[in-house]
Amino acid sequence: MARRIDVTGAGGVRLAAWEFGDPLKTGRETDRETGRESGRDGADAPPSVLLLHGLMGRASHWAATARWLSARHRAVALDQRGHGRSDQPPPGAYTREAYVADAEAALTQLGLGPTVLVGHAMGALTAWQLAARRPDLVRGLVVCDMRASPLGAASQREWADWFRAWPVPFATLADVRRWFGEDDPWVERPSPARGEFYAEVMAESPDGWRPVFDPERMLDSRETWVQDAHWEELAQVRCPTLVVRGLDGELGRAEAQEMVRVLPRGRYAEVADAGHLVHYDQPEAWRAAVEPFLDSLGAEALDAER
DSSP: OOEEEEEEOGGGOEEEEEEOSOOOOSSEEEOTTTOOEEESOOTTSOOOEEEEOOTTOOGGGGHHHHHHHTTTSOEEEEEOTTSTTSOOOOTTOOOHHHHHHHHHHHHHHTTOOSEEEEEETHHHHHHHHHHHHOGGGEEEEEEESOOSSOOOHHHHHHHHHHHHHSOOSBSSHHHHHHIIIIISTTOSSOOHHHHHHHHTTEEEETTEEEESSOHHHHHHHHHTTTTSOOHHHHHTOOSOEEEEEETTSSSOHHHHHHHHHHSTTEEEEEETTOOSOHHHHOHHHHHHHHHHHHHHHHHHHHHHHO
16 A cells, blocks of 8 residues: 655645555554544654655655565655655755755654654755754664765766766656666666666656656755765764665765764664665665664663663
């Protein structure tokens, strides 16, 4: 199942939040319209989880993760502004502040906090910025393959060139899968998972298949972080944090381990045979890395109560 819940983000932007598993039986009641829980306070229940996709992603990329999480947690994935089924606001509305405010709005309107934030790439940056600013809303944090160091202006130009190289419109979804999984110059070796990832962000139009997002707005979003370092905000995150990297991903081991050192309560995990799309490349290994961390949050909460 996939259940949509509408959220109002910063500036009135309509956001789509999604639950992909069966509702968690916690002894609480959930309002069908708002997703807000009421009834027993559930202080002994596992925390909720808010899943934030990366640039160009969408909530459905978390579907497999959300389904196994839903056995013990209330798991909600958010289509961030300009992505998936959420609104595409005009240029100028893709600031870091707006992305963070949207995630905060989802937490408060859905009654999820204090929650565990799980973010991939851009979603991970949003997650740790929110955790630094609103520690009362965040119980734990999972950072998946996102760098804290600046990437620089050259990186932004490379991305602009890459978008222009896309052979859109694609005639079929098979063409999408083949180009992004094999023919894309950025692909070092064939990656069926990468092809599937991009097929999921395409929609059929009269002349073929095109991305559901506006590439120019993706560049706008990226411009707000690529030239800045984010170490200071990382150091302000007080909750337990797991930094996960794919062995062949964009986050190098040395930087990941430095991020763990900077984090007051940081931990480290890496997934073999995975690139940047860790949870898509190796879903079972991803689960094996994340699940013990989530279990430990419950144990820490019990210890704190004793």
